[in-house]
Amino acid sequence: MSFGKIAPFRSRLLPMPECPRHACNEDELVTQVQALLADPVHQANPLREPLAHLLACNQVHQAQLHRLIRISDGYQYISRRQQENLEQQYERQLHRLEKIARISDRYQNSLRELSETLKQASLHDPLTSLGNRRFLMERLTQETERANRKASPYTLAILDVDRFKTVNDRFGHEAGDTVLCSIANAIADALREYDVCGRWGGEEFLILMPETPLDFALQIAQRVTQSIKAIRFEFLDTRISASVGLSTYCLGERFSDTLNRADAALLRAKVDGRDRIEA
Structure with missing residues (x-):
C-alpha cells in the first residue's frame, strides 16, 4: 500500500484556514x-x-x-x-x-x-332687420301649402311709402334710411304676433296675414297706416304716409297670382292719390 508516500506529501501542504460557516x-x-x-x-x-x-x-x-x-x-x-x-x-x-x-x-x-x-x-334685410324678399318667398310657399291643406286663405298687403324719393333727394340717403327703419318698426308694432312682415324691395313692404279674411285684413292695414302717420321726423315738415294694396289668396292658385292682384291694387291706390288702401 502507498500510505507511507502520502504522509510526506501532506506534510508539505499548509493547512487551509477554516472558514466559519456563513463567514x-x-x-x-x-x-x-x-x-x-x-x-x-x-x-x-x-x-x-x-x-x-x-x-x-x-x-x-x-x-x-x-x-x-x-x-x-x-x-x-x-x-x-x-x-x-x-x-x-x-x-x-x-x-x-x-x-x-x-x-x-x-x-x-x-x-x-x-x-x-x-x-x-x-334671410333678413340688413337695414331694417325685417325679413328680406327671400325670407318672404319662403314664408309665402309655406303659408300657401298650409292654406290649401286647412282650406283657410291668407291675405297679402303690399305697402309703399308715399313720395319716398323726395325724402332721399332733399335730405340724402342717410335720412331716407332713418325713415325706412322707423316705418319698419311702426309696421311690426301694429301687426299681430303671428303676422309676417318684410322688406319687399326699396320702399315697399310685404305683409302676410295668415287665416285672415279681407275685411279683417283691411282693419289691420288701417292700423298700420295710422301707425306710420304718427311718426315724426325733425327734418321733415310733413307727415309720412303709405299706400297699400290688399289681396286674399284663392285656394289652389299660385301665390304669385295673389301678389299680382295686391300689386295691382297698390297701383290703383297710388294713382288715386296715395295714402289709400285698395283691395
Whole structure:
C-alpha cells in the first residue's frame, strides 16, 4: 500500500484556514488561494498547477458572468427606457388627440354658428332687420301649402311709402334710411304676433296675414297706416304716409297670382292719390 508516500506529501501542504460557516465568501476564498499559490513553500506542490489553472478558469468564468450580468442589466435598462418612452409617447399622442378633438369640437361649433349667422343674414334685410324678399318667398310657399291643406286663405298687403324719393333727394340717403327703419318698426308694432312682415324691395313692404279674411285684413292695414302717420321726423315738415294694396289668396292658385292682384291694387291706390288702401 502507498500510505507511507502520502504522509510526506501532506506534510508539505499548509493547512487551509477554516472558514466559519456563513463567514467566508467567494472573494475571500480566491484571496486565500492566490496567497497559497504565491507562497514559495508550495512551488513544488503537484496540485499547485491544477489549482492555478482552476483559479484562472474561475476568473475567466467570473469575468464572463459579470459581462453577462452587465449585458442583462443593460437590456433591462433599455427595456425600461423603451417602456417608459412608449408610455410617454402614448400619453403625448393621447393629449394630442384630446387637443385635436377639442379643436374639432370648437371648429364644428364655430361652423354651426357661422352657418346659422349666414342663414339669418341671407334671410333678413340688413337695414331694417325685417325679413328680406327671400325670407318672404319662403314664408309665402309655406303659408300657401298650409292654406290649401286647412282650406283657410291668407291675405297679402303690399305697402309703399308715399313720395319716398323726395325724402332721399332733399335730405340724402342717410335720412331716407332713418325713415325706412322707423316705418319698419311702426309696421311690426301694429301687426299681430303671428303676422309676417318684410322688406319687399326699396320702399315697399310685404305683409302676410295668415287665416285672415279681407275685411279683417283691411282693419289691420288701417292700423298700420295710422301707425306710420304718427311718426315724426325733425327734418321733415310733413307727415309720412303709405299706400297699400290688399289681396286674399284663392285656394289652389299660385301665390304669385295673389301678389299680382295686391300689386295691382297698390297701383290703383297710388294713382288715386296715395295714402289709400285698395283691395
